[in-house]
Amino acid sequence: MTLDFSRNHFELFAMPMTFAIDAERLDQAYRGMQAEIHPDKFAHAGEAEQRLSMQWSTRVNEAYQTLRKPFDRARYLLQLQGVDAMDAKNTSMPADFLLQQMEWREALMDAVENRDMTALQGLEKELQLQAKGLQSQLGHLLDEQKNFVEAGNVLRKVRFMDKLLQEVDAAYEEIE
Amino acid sequence: MALLQISEPGLSTAPHQHRLAVGIDLGTTNSLVATVRNGVSVVLNDEKGHGLLPSVVRYFADGTTSVGYGAQVQAALDPHNTITSVKRFMGRGIKDIPDLSILPYQFIDAPGMVQLKTVAGVKSPVEVSAEILKVLKLRAEASLGGELVGAVITVPAYFDDAQRQATKDAAKVAGLNVLRLLNEPTAAAIAYGLDNASEGIYAVFDLGGGTFDISILKLTKGVFEVLATNGDSALGGDDFDRRVYCWMLEQAGLHTLSDHDKTLLMARARDAKEMLSEHPQTQITAVLSSGEVIDLSLTEQAFNEMTDSLVKKTLTPTRKALRDAGLQASDVKGVVMVGGSTRVPRIQAAVGEFFGQSPLTNLDPDKVVALGAAIQANVLAGNKADDDWLLLDVVPLSLGLETMGGLTEKIIPRNATIPTARAQEFTTFKDGQTAMSIHVVQGERELVADCRSLARFELRGIPPMVAGAARIRVTFQVDADGLLSVSARETGTGIEAHIAVKPSYGLTDDEVAGMLRDSYAHAQDDMTARNLAEARVDGQRLVEAAEAALAENGALLMTAEELQAIEKRVTDLKLALQGADLVAVKRATEILNKGTVEFAARRMDQSVKKALTGHKLDELEF
Numbered sequence: 018m019t020l021d022f023s024r025n026h027f028e029l030f031a032m033p034m035t036f037a038i039d040a041e042r043l044d045q046a047y048r049g050m051q052a053e054i055h056p057d058k059f060a061h062a063g064e065a066e067q068r069l070s071m072q073w074s075t076r077v078n079e080a081y082q083t084l085r086k087p088f089d090r091a092r093y094l095l096q097l098q099g100v101d102a103m104d105a106k107n108t109s110m111p112a113d114f115l116l117q118q119m120e121w122r123e124a125l126m127d128a129v130e131n132r133d134m135t136a137l138q139g140l141e142k143e144l145q146l147q148a149k150g151l152q153s154q155l156g157h158l159l160d161e162q163k164n165f166v167e168a169g170n171v172l173r174k175v176r177f178m179d180k181l182l183q184e185v186d187a188a189y190e191e192i193e
Numbered sequence: 194m195a196l197l198q199i200s201e202p203g204l205s206t207a208p209h210q211h212r213l214a215v216g217i218d219l220g221t222t223n224s225l226v227a228t229v230r231n232g233v234s235v236v237l238n239d240e241k242g243h244g245l246l247p248s249v250v251r252y253f254a255d256g257t258t259s260v261g262y263g264a265q266v267q268a269a270l271d272p273h274n275t276i277t278s279v280k281r282f283m284g285r286g287i288k289d290i291p292d293l294s295i296l297p298y299q300f301i302d303a304p305g306m307v308q309l310k311t312v313a314g315v316k317s318p319v320e321v322s323a324e325i326l327k328v329l330k331l332r333a334e335a336s337l338g339g340e341l342v343g344a345v346i347t348v349p350a351y352f353d354d355a356q357r358q359a360t361k362d363a364a365k366v367a368g369l370n371v372l373r374l375l376n377e378p379t380a381a382a383i384a385y386g387l388d389n390a391s392e393g394i395y396a397v398f399d400l401g402g403g404t405f406d407i408s409i410l411k412l413t414k415g416v417f418e419v420l421a422t423n424g425d426s427a428l429g430g431d432d433f434d435r436r437v438y439c440w441m442l443e444q445a446g447l448h449t450l451s452d453h454d455k456t457l458l459m460a461r462a463r464d465a466k467e468m469l470s471e472h473p474q475t476q477i478t479a480v481l482s483s484g485e486v487i488d489l490s491l492t493e494q495a496f497n498e499m500t501d502s503l504v505k506k507t508l509t510p511t512r513k514a515l516r517d518a519g520l521q522a523s524d525v526k527g528v529v530m531v532g533g534s535t536r537v538p539r540i541q542a543a544v545g546e547f548f549g550q551s552p553l554t555n556l557d558p559d560k561v562v563a564l565g566a567a568i569q570a571n572v573l574a575g576n577k578a579d580d581d582w583l584l585l586d587v588v589p590l591s592l593g594l595e596t597m598g599g600l601t602e603k604i605i606p607r608n609a610t611i612p613t614a615r616a617q618e619f620t621t622f623k624d625g626q627t628a629m630s631i632h633v634v635q636g637e638r639e640l641v642a643d644c645r646s647l648a649r650f651e652l653r654g655i656p657p658m659v660a661g662a663a664r665i666r667v668t669f670q671v672d673a674d675g676l677l678s679v680s681a682r683e684t685g686t687g688i689e690a691h692i693a694v695k696p697s698y699g700l701t702d703d704e705v706a707g708m709l710r711d712s713y714a715h716a717q718d719d720m721t722a723r724n725l726a727e728a729r730v731d732g733q734r735l736v737e738a739a740e741a742a743l744a745e746n747g748a749l750l751m752t753a754e755e756l757q758a759i760e761k762r763v764t765d766l767k768l769a770l771q772g773a774d775l776v777a778v779k780r781a782t783e784i785l786n787k788g789t790v791e792f793a794a795r796r797m798d799q800s801v802k803k804a805l806t807g808h809k810l811d812e813l814e815f
Contacts, residue, residue, distance in 0.1 A: 031805055046804075048413070052583050053800040056612060056673035060372050060573035061212070061342070062738045064786045065793035071672055073797055075612045082610065189516065193509065 025097060026080035036091055036159040038084065047081040088179060091155050091172050095165055102169035103176070110173065118177055125181070129188050137192065141185045148178040212342040214372065214574035215333045216380070216566025219322060219346055219360065221280040222402040224248050225560060226329040227567035228337060229576070234384065234564040237336045244560065246332075250324045251275040252313040260328045269456065272297035274311045278403065279325075282307055282318040283363075284355030291427070306359065319363045320708055326367035340730055343370035345570040347562050350376040350408050350422035353590055353635050354647055354677045361674065366708045368727070372573040374674040376586060378408035379417055380565030381531045383584070384556055393526030394420075396514075398544055398552065400507065400534040403429040407511045409518040409525075417584045421517035421608060423510035428503065430466075430534030436499045437462035437491070441477065445487050454481050461487075469493050470536045497539045504543045511547065517608070528552040533559050575741075585610050592669055592677055595632035595641045597622070604669045607637065611675055616668040618684075625657040629665055633679050652681040721775065728778045732770050735782055739763050739789055742796060750795040762788045 027034045030046035051074065052058075059070040083089045095102045121144065128136040151174055158168040215237075218225045223245040227236045236244040243262065251264035252274045259267075268275040276298065282290065287302040299310035308315050326346075333341060346369075348360050357374055364371045378397035385395075392412050399406040406424040410417055438459050442448070450458070461479050468475035469491070479487040497504075515522060528544055530552045535541065544552050556564065569584065587610055593603040594617075605615050621629065629652045636644030655663050664685035670678050740763065747756055762785040769781040 044413075048583075050801065050804040051585065053804040054797060055583055055585070057373065057573055057584060061575040061734060062742070063735055063789050063793060065790040066738075066742075066796065069793055069797045071612045073801065074673070075614045075670070078610045078613050079615075186516065190513065193512070 026083050026093060029077070029080050030084070032084070034094065034097070036087075036094060036156045038090065040085075043081070043084055047077065050077050087152055087155070088172070088175055091159060091168065091175070094159055095169055095172065098165045100165045100169050102172045110177070114174060114177075118181070121181060122184075125184060125188060129191055132192050134192060137185065137188055141182070144178060144182055144185065148175065148182065151175050151178060211576055212574040213333075213337045213339050214342050214567075214570035214576070215329075215337075215344045216375075216563050216568070216570045217326065217329055217344050217346045217369075218377070218380070218560075218563035218566060219280065219325065219348075219363075220248055220401070220562075221278045221404065222248060223559070224325050224329060225563035226333050227560070227563040228333065229567050229571035234567045234571075236560050236563055237333055239332055246325065246328060247277075248279065248325055249275060249277045250279065250321050252311040252316065254312045256313045258313075258324050260324050269452075273299065274313070276309060276311075276316075276321050279318050279321040281403075282309075283322060284353070284357070284359035285318075305355070317708070319359050319366060322360070322363035323366035323708070326364055326369055330367055330369055340726070341369070342574045342730070342734065343372035343570065345373050345375050345380075345566045345573065346371060347375050347377045347380045347566050349404065349424075350378050350406055350419065351424055351426065351589055353645055354592070354675070355635075355645065357675050361676070368723070370730070371674070372570055374676075375566055375569055375584075376408070376419060376422075376589075377562045378406060378422070378529075378531070379410065379419060379584065379586060380562045380569065381529050382410050382412065382417060382565065383568050384561045384565035385527070385529050385553055394518075394520060394524050395527050395529060396511070396525045396548065397529045397531060398507070398511070398535065399424075399531035400540060401429050401532040402534070403427070403431050405429060405507055405510065407507070407514045409514050409520065417586075418610070419585075419587045419608075420520070421514045422587075422589055423514035423517065425506065425510055428506055430532070430537075432503050433466050433500050433534065433537065434459060434462045436503065437465055437496065440491075440495075440499055441487065441489060444489050451482055457481070458487070465491050466496070466537065469496050470538060493538070500537075500539065504539055507540070508543065508547055522548050525550075529561070530554050530558050531561050575737075586673070586675065587611060588613065588671055588675065590635050590645075591637055592633070592635050592647075592671070593644070594619075594667060595634060599641045601634055601636070601639055601641050601644055604667070605671060609671075611671050612673050614668060614670040616666050619665045619667060620661050621655065621658065621663045621665075622660050624660050626660065626663070627655045627657055628653045629655060629681075631667060631679070631681055633669075633677070647677070648679065650679075650681075652683065655683045656686050658685070725773060725775045725778070728775055728782070729770055732766055732778050732782045735785055736763055736766055736770070739785060742789075742792065746796065746799060747792070750799060751792060755792070759785075759788055759792060 025034075030043060030050070032038065032043060032046065054070055054073040054077065056067060056070045056074055059066045062070075083093050092102055121140065124136070124140050127133070128140060151171055155168055155171050155175065158164045158171060213228070215226050215228045216234075225236055225244055225246065227234055238244050239246070239261075246261045247265040249261065249264040249268060251259045251267065251271060253259070264275055265277075268277060284306055286305065287293070287300055287307045290296075290300070290307065293300065301308040301310055301315060306317060306319070308317050309321070330341065330344075344364065346360060346364055348357055352360070361371050361374060378399055381397050381399065382395055395410045395412060397406070397408040397410060399408075404424065404426050405428040406422065408422045409420045411420050441458055441462060457479055461477050465475050465477050472493075474490060474492045477487065477489045477491060481487065525548050528548050528550065530541070530544070535552075535554070535558050541552055541554065587608045588605055589607065591603045591607045592605040593601045596602045602617070604617050605613060619629070631650055631652060632641065632646065633648040634641055634644040635647055638644050652665060655665070662685060663683055665681055666684050667679065667681045672678075739759065743756070743759065747759075751759070762781070766781040766785050769777045772778075
């Protein structure tokens, strides 16, 4: 008998296959699962159980990490629909979006150069607001309209925003 | 046929035998061993009543060693052969050691990890650490009156794969079964978490002799998650001593000092620091070898001023860790203090001010890590604690591969919950390429040169194809101890080449066996007897595990025939355990291990089902 890896991440935790997610319920399901199968529960058990427990625990961690983060969850939902949103061939973005990205990037560079903490915090707030907007758009496209192609386009925008927010984080460290 | 015990799942009827397990804090300056006795975690003392064992090992020409206080007081007599703070060298290459020139040791540059030349021969840091662990193991066995089932050994949260592997190897050389490597801050939180049954976000502020660590933990319903860690590997109580020492030189107008006077004044500086933890002012007096008398008065205020920048230096990593965790200082519900240096009142005040609350100091900051490790060891050994909690830990530093142009491609990101596995596909860049070299690195930097190199290996036998056609799938697996293994496979054509590596700093099983032989060649210990004893402990453990599993749900999950087959193997192993035949014990253990694979799989499925059912019950309540 082998591990039953055929269940998808949602099924594994008995969660509905939607972008909108009950985070608390996911947390509970994850913890409940780990409490049964984590290697710590088998530290004194036989070899076979130790190995299986590590494999299961790894699987459960992967599923949880994927569902927990909105970006990964959306990407995974699209994958289940046969849409590879992050396909390297699919790189075109709307011009106005790219222009806006460039403006934000310049603002970020200015803030670092002037060691302007207030400007950086302001930029971060604005970016977070934008990211939130994209996220609710994503939820609408995935759960209600089931427009997976358009959802893929929005997801790529989210990726840009995530990267920018990471750079803001790095900028904080640079200023300090 | 043996009588079969049948019981409800979850109600174990196995005889409740307390398995001896310990927690070990293998520290840079001091080490400790603790155990849970009558439900309470206690540090085990030596025959003189000392709980702390200075992490100092002295080698003699005849191959014998002296460990602890004895070695420490005589360190100045024999500096080349007295190894202090060996933890700094664990899993470290010669280039990684910053203050090489001021250390009195003769280092040998060996691949992966430095070695030390002593009067008793060349020693690896793994062997030196093993000497410390052996003393603690003996202490525990003498105190508990029996062979240990295993130990939980703590490591700093920032320890990379090389350092963790080296620690595990040291335990192996010392003859200890490692139940788990545990992060020090997590151990400290366990010590406090269980005592106070707390839930929420906790910070663990660990200022030791030479290192500073800050960790942000989340405690929820018995689950401990490490959200973020940060620190400064060159900041500790010693720096506070040095500030006082420099102030003394300045005040007394001293310039060049003999080694003896330096040691003397450093000790006085430390005494003064410790005095100021309880008094507003202290007097420092010393007579130098020249006969000159030093007599200075130091106030707490002056001390606070001269060490202010050090205190501030702890807050930068603290802010970073909070940011990594996506939290504010006000989200933190409690701050656990670890390490003797947290006794400094100014530190406690600064931490209190930063987090807006008084830090937790009711457990001894020198012992808290060992106490927590012992609690975890007790659970892992299968001595059920009342609180059925679970610990979830994370990867401290990102793990990745070198790609074209010396850049790092991260495969497993920092702070991923372990155990974890991730696969990534790569391809060939030349036509007809039949081999691919894989370089495994750890660290956050983009350039491979700035990261730590863990292993290099080659995947051969790739069928010749045009560039970009081969598909090489590289899989990283990190186990519950945080240790990495890497494998690579060419999947494009269905032809498989497969290799699993142990990172290059790691010791091969033969090398560990060789160290074991060496270390017992000097003691009057028979290697064969030792092997038999270890095989018996392993075998006994397996018998107990199998019987407990059978009693729990054997009848539920297996047919009568299958049960009979396993029971026969259990009986065979029990029989072998009564004899003194090493090969027979090992064989019977192996046969039982193989014979329980299917049963284990069904048990695991049962556990997963149980978790899901539990969850569905919750749903009904909505």
